[in-house]
Amino acid sequence: MTPIAPTFFFYFLSAVALISAILVITRKNPVHSALALIVTLLSLAGLYLMLYAPFVTGVQVIVYAGGIMVLFLFVIMLVNIERAMKEEEFNKQWIAGLIASLLLGGLFLAVYFKGRAIFPSEFTKIPEQMNTQQVGMLIFQNYLLPFEIASLLLLVAIVGAVVMAKKKLS
């Protein structure tokens, strides 16, 4: 199977994802951060496409970039941004954050170098035309129970939100 896109796209998409991810945490204005996060999510979708997973790409775009980020922006806009920007950050914990992220990065590197044995030497090649069908088979046959448990969890969250938003009956 020939690659769909040259290696250039991998580096390009990774660079876009990293730069916009840095913008997410450095921008003062939360709306700019949210927009940068959308760019990150979209370039991740492109990376999924390079991994022969078009279905995951579609879901990434429709759920994260199209759904969740719209709600993010919706909430951010209701906040008075100008006042929020003038306020001092009350918890300057960037040293703790740096240590935590370094530890996480070290963990990833350790897994990558020491744990090569766990990963298969080459990934199973599914024809691109059948990707969605394969995902469906896996979800509804092999992993039916975990899938249903996850949906139950979401149902609990929805019921909780409805209960909290409900008007109190006196």
Add this chain to the structure above:
Amino acid sequence: MLNQLTQYLQSTVTPGQAGSMLWATIYILVIFAGISLCVVFINWGERKALAHFQIRLGPMRVGPHGLLQPIADALKLLLKEDTIPANADKVVFWVAPFIVTTAAFVVYLVVPFGPQHAVTDMNIGILFMLGVSSLGVLGIITAGWASNSHYPLLGSLRSSAQMVSYEVAMGLAVISAILMTSFTPGSGSGTLSMIGIVEAQKAQGVWFLFKFFPLGLVAFVVFAIAMIAETNRAPFDLPEAESELVAGFHTEYSGFRWSLFMLGEYAAMIAVSSIAVTLWLGGWMRPFPNLLSGTNWDTIFSLVPGAFFLFLSAVTLYSTARMPKKLTFRIQTVGLGAFGLLLGAVGLVMLVPGVRERVQDIFWFMLKVAVFMYLYIWYRATWPRYRFDQLMRVGWKVLLPLSLGVLIVTGVVGLSPELMTWLKGVL
């Protein structure tokens, strides 16, 4: 070059599948130009049709029957001063219209104008269309926020709430149509690919509109309502309700940027109409494939596109003859006559045997989409605008349960043979 052309004419798949970069680029350019042109003239058609609904004449001055009005409008918009409010967030204000337009046009990568006439055929076609078109709402929200003004912000908040709510009902209606593709005998699984969906309708010998009557029809009606809300058109045009919000999210925009919003809105309208046509109305297939089947009828129907253009040409030439015989109208008369002759030439080319088989798919597809575009205008002229709480109630309490119910019943009806054998085994 000639080699490329013959290769293209012999191919039976889309350029994307054939891996032909050249033809994919040509298709993209042709679709971009064609859709922009369609948008411009739908705008004229809308003004004209609305005017006649309200017993007015509409644009009459620029060109015969105002035919050149859209060109004059486009020129005016390009030359107009492009203002940016002093306290606006410049970068976001600048980017927002481009998000809307890009999202509306990227969708056309997978629209199947015919079995060979799409840029490409993706395994996730319909998912891609829904996903990318849902990105358009980001542009609307950011436009409203970046304007730093009250009406645009209210408009964009309304818009995001509305689009997120109607996306749910729309998605469920789409799923029930995709579910129908899996009931093709001998296929085993359904498909999300746009071309695959039309081919499933061909294999089952029925448009999904009439499949499991009335289930397909109900899902289609839910989609048809949700798609109007999704594109912010009357009677769901609350984000730009002029009686309450001046012009909603694009109040502060002017000139070129404003026209990008218009372009994006109309392009998105054509895009969702083509989703509806692909899923329920048999895509590029000609009408009455079962009732009037056979090679004779095939030939007769393949003559229709050419005949249609010849009819248009005849109408144009007739009105050329009826133009006032005054010196001031001479240029208009000559122009209209030339336009009529051009239409006639197109019609004659479409009658040539080799051409007509290849062109008729596009013609039927565009005709079905055109019906939807006329419906959009008709709705706008007929129905008053909803109140916002009514809109939310319709979306969540009527359309969502309806589409969920249709989805479940479609599954049960489609699996009924298997269910019956299972029941017999149990009893």
